[in-house]
Amino acid sequence: xxxxxxxxxxxxxxxxxxxxxxxxxxxxxxxxxxxxxxxxxxxxxxxxxxxxxxxxxxxxxxxxxxxxxxxxxxxxxxxxxxxxxxxxxxxxxxxxxxxxxxxxxxxxxxxxxxxxxxxxxxxxxxxxxxxxxxxxxxxxxxxxxxxxxxxxxxxxxxxxxxxxxxxxxxxxxxxxxxxxxxxxxxxxxxxxxxxxxxxxxxxxxxxxxxxxxxxxxxxxxxxxxxxxxxxxxxxxxxxxxxxxxxxxxxxxxxxxxxxxxxxxxxxxxxxxxxxxxxxxxxxxxxxxxxxxxxxxxxxxxxxxxxxxxxxxxxxxxxxxxxxxxxxxxxxxxxxxxxxxxxxxxxxxxxxxxxxxxxxxxxxxxxxxxxxxxxxxxxxxxxxxxxxxxxxxxxxxxxxxxxxxxxxxxxxxxxxxxxxxxxxxxxxxxxxxxxxxxxxxxxxxxxxxxxxxxxxxxxxxxxxxxxxxxxxxxxxxxxxxxxxxxxxxxxxxxxxxxx
Numbered sequence: 001x002x003x004x005x006x007x008x009x010x011x012x013x014x015x016x017x018x019x020x021x022x023x024x025x026x027x028x029x030x031x032x033x034x035x036x037x038x039x040x041x042x043x044x045x046x047x048x049x050x051x052x053x054x055x056x057x058x059x060x061x062x063x064x065x066x067x068x069x070x071x072x073x074x075x076x077x078x079x080x081x082x083x084x085x086x087x088x089x090x091x092x093x094x095x096x097x098x099x100x101x102x103x104x105x106x107x108x109x110x111x112x113x114x115x116x117x118x119x120x121x122x123x124x125x126x127x128x129x130x131x132x133x134x135x136x137x138x139x140x141x142x143x144x145x146x147x148x149x150x151x152x153x154x155x156x157x158x159x160x161x162x163x164x165x166x167x168x169x170x171x172x173x174x175x176x177x178x179x180x181x182x183x184x185x186x187x188x189x190x191x192x193x194x195x196x197x198x199x200x201x202x203x204x205x206x207x208x209x210x211x212x213x214x215x216x217x218x219x220x221x222x223x224x225x226x227x228x229x230x231x232x233x234x235x236x237x238x239x240x241x242x243x244x245x246x247x248x249x250x251x252x253x254x255x256x257x258x259x260x261x262x263x264x265x266x267x268x269x270x271x272x273x274x275x276x277x278x279x280x281x282x283x284x285x286x287x288x289x290x291x292x293x294x295x296x297x298x299x300x301x302x303x304x305x306x307x308x309x310x311x312x313x314x315x316x317x318x319x320x321x322x323x324x325x326x327x328x329x330x331x332x333x334x335x336x337x338x339x340x341x342x343x344x345x346x347x348x349x350x351x352x353x354x355x356x357x358x359x360x361x362x363x364x365x366x367x368x369x370x371x372x373x374x375x376x377x378x379x380x381x382x383x384x385x386x387x388x389x390x391x392x393x394x395x396x397x398x399x400x401x402x403x404x405x406x407x408x409x410x411x412x413x414x415x416x417x418x419x420x421x422x423x424x425x426x427x428x429x430x431x432x433x434x435x436x437x438x439x440x441x442x443x444x445x446x447x448x449x450x451x452x453x454x455x456x457x458x459x460x461x462x463x464x465x466x467x468x469x470x471x472x473x474x475x476x477x478x479x480x481x482x483x484x485x486x487x488x489x490x491x492x493x494x495x496x497x498x
Contacts (some may be wrong), residue, residue: 007182012053012060012244013173014206016082017117018106019089020097024119027156028089029065032166035159050192050204050307051246052233056166061173062206062244064191082189082206082259083110085172087165088140089117092126092153096134104138113172116142116151117165122158180243186210186264190220191246193255194305195334201225201252204233205241205262212241216264218249219271221278223256226268255333258306295393296325298349299386300340302356303333308379312354315383324390336362336373344371350389354382396493404428406486409469418452419474423486430454430470430488431463437487438478449476451488 017025036054051064064083086107090100107114116135118128132142132151141147150168154161192204201223205212216227229250232238241247256262265271299316303309309331319326329349330340336351336358344351344366351366353375358366366373376382405427412420432454438446455471456464464470474480 008179011178011180012062013084014062014244015085016064017087018103020099023089023091024156025089031156086114087117088114089119090131091120092118092128093123095131115168117154119154121153122155128153180209184209186212188262190256190260195255201255203249203256205249206246207241207243217268217271218262219274220256220260220262223252223254224271224275225252227251258310294325296327297390298347299328300344300349300351301328301331302336302353304355308354324393341365341371345369399492399494400489402489404430404488406430408482408484419480421472421474424469425464425466429463429465434488439485446478
C-alpha cells in the first residue's frame with residue numbers, strides 16, 4: 001500500500017479542442033505550438049502524431065490534435081478515456097453553428113469539464129456577449145451569466161487570451177486532482193495510426209497508467225506487437241513514456257484502430273491471444289442476417305490514415321439500409337493492392353479509396369478483371385457515390401397517374417380479349433393508349449387493360465373531355481359490361497431512392 005502511494009504522481013491534463021469548422025481550432029493549436037513547444041535536436045515537430053505536449057508555468061499540458069469531434073467521438077464511443085478537459089471553440093463573429101452543437105453533445109457524453117474559447121475576437125463584428133447568450137440556449141451557461149463554465153475571449157491571430165486559456169486549463173486540472181499510478185499495468189489509448197511505406201505500422205499512443213517502455217508487448221482490439229522504437233511527439237527516440245505522455249510506437253504487426261485501448265503483456269503470445277479473443281467476440285456480435293430479397297453492396301475501403309477510416313465508416317453507417325444493405329468486407333490504410341482486387345473479384349465488391357493511390361499496374365489489373373475503383377478526396381463526395389451505387393440495386397418505381405373516368409354505356413362487339421365499347425367521359429379526359437382499371441359496383445375487378453384505339457363522332461380522335469361520348473377499342477382480360485366505370489391512367493418509371 002505504501003509503495004502504491006509512493007508511485008502515485010500528478011499527471012499532465014489531456015486536452016481536446018472541438019468546435020465548428022473554420023472557427024479556429026487548428027489556429028489556436030498552431031499558436032500554442034509555435035509559442036510553447038521548445039525545439040529539440042530533431043528540429044521541432046517533424047511529423048503529425050495526433051498529440052503533443054507543451055510546458056506552461058513549469059507544468060505540462062497534453063493536447064490531442066484530432067481532426068474534429070468525429071474522431072474524438074469515435075474514441076469515446078469505444079469506451080476509451082481519452083481527454084480530461086475539452087476546449088469548445090466558438091467564433092465570436094458567427095456564434096453557434098451545427099457542429100458546435102454536435103461538439104457540445106460529444107463533450108457532455110464524455111463527461112469531462114469544458115472551457116469555452118470565444119475566438120476571432122480581433123474581428124470588428126465579433127460579439128462575445130451574443131455568443132454567450134446563444135450558448136445558454138444550448139444549456140451551456142458561462143460564469144459571467146451566472147453559470148459554472150469558464151470562458152475566455154481569444155484570438156489565434158493576435159494571441160489575445162491564449163496565455164489566459166492555458167492558465168485556466170491548469171486551474172481546472174488542479175481542481176480535478178489528476179493522478180496516475182506508475183505501479184499499475186501500463187494501459188492507454190491509440191490516438192492516431194497509419195501505415196508508413198518505409199517504417200511499417202505507426203501508432204500514436206497516449207499512456208493513461210503505468211510506464212510504457214521499449215520492448216513492451218502490446219495488444220489492442222485489432223493489433224498486437226512488440227515496441228521496437230518509441231518516439232516523443234517531436235520524433236526524438238525515448239526509452240519510456242509515463243501517464244499523459246503521447247508517443248509514437250513502431251512494432252505493431254498491423255495498423256491498430258484509432259480509439260482502441262492498448263494493454264501491455266508479459267509475452268507476445270499473450271498479446272496475440274488478447275487481440276484474437278477481442279476479434280472473435282466482435283465477430284460473434286457482428287453476424288449480419290439479411291432479410292430475404294434485400295441486396296447487399298460489398299465494399300473494400302482503403303484510406304490514408306485510420307482517422308479517415310473511422311470518420312468514413314461512421315458516415316456510411318448512417319446511409320439508409322432498409323432497401324439495400326451495405327457491407328464493408330475490408331477496411332484498411334495504405335495504397336490499393338493486388339490483394340484488394342482479388343478480394344473484390346471474389347466477392348463482387350467495389351473498391352473505395354480516400355486520399356490513397358492505385359498505381360498503373362493495379363489500375364490495369366482492375367480494368368482486366370472489371371473491378372470498380374473509385375478514389376475521393378472529400379468524404380461527402382464519397383458518401384454520395386456509395387449512395388448512388390446502392391440505388392443501382394433498386395428497381396425503378398412505377399408511378400401511376402389517373403387522367404379520367406369513363407362510364408360504359410354500351411358493348412358493341414366482343415372477340416377474344418378485345419371489346420368495342422361506347423361510353424361517356426364523366427371525369428377528367430380520355431385519350432388513346434392509356435391503361436384501364438375496371439370498376440364494377442364500387443369494386444376493382446381488373447387492372448392493366450389498354451385502350452388500343454379511340455373514336456369520337458365515328459372518327460379517329462386523340463382525346464375526349466368530360467361530358468363527351470366516345471367509342472373505344474379495349475384490350476384486356478376482363479370482360480367489360482354496361483354500367484362499368486373505367487379509370488384511365490398512365491404509368492411512368494421513377495428512379496428509386498434509399
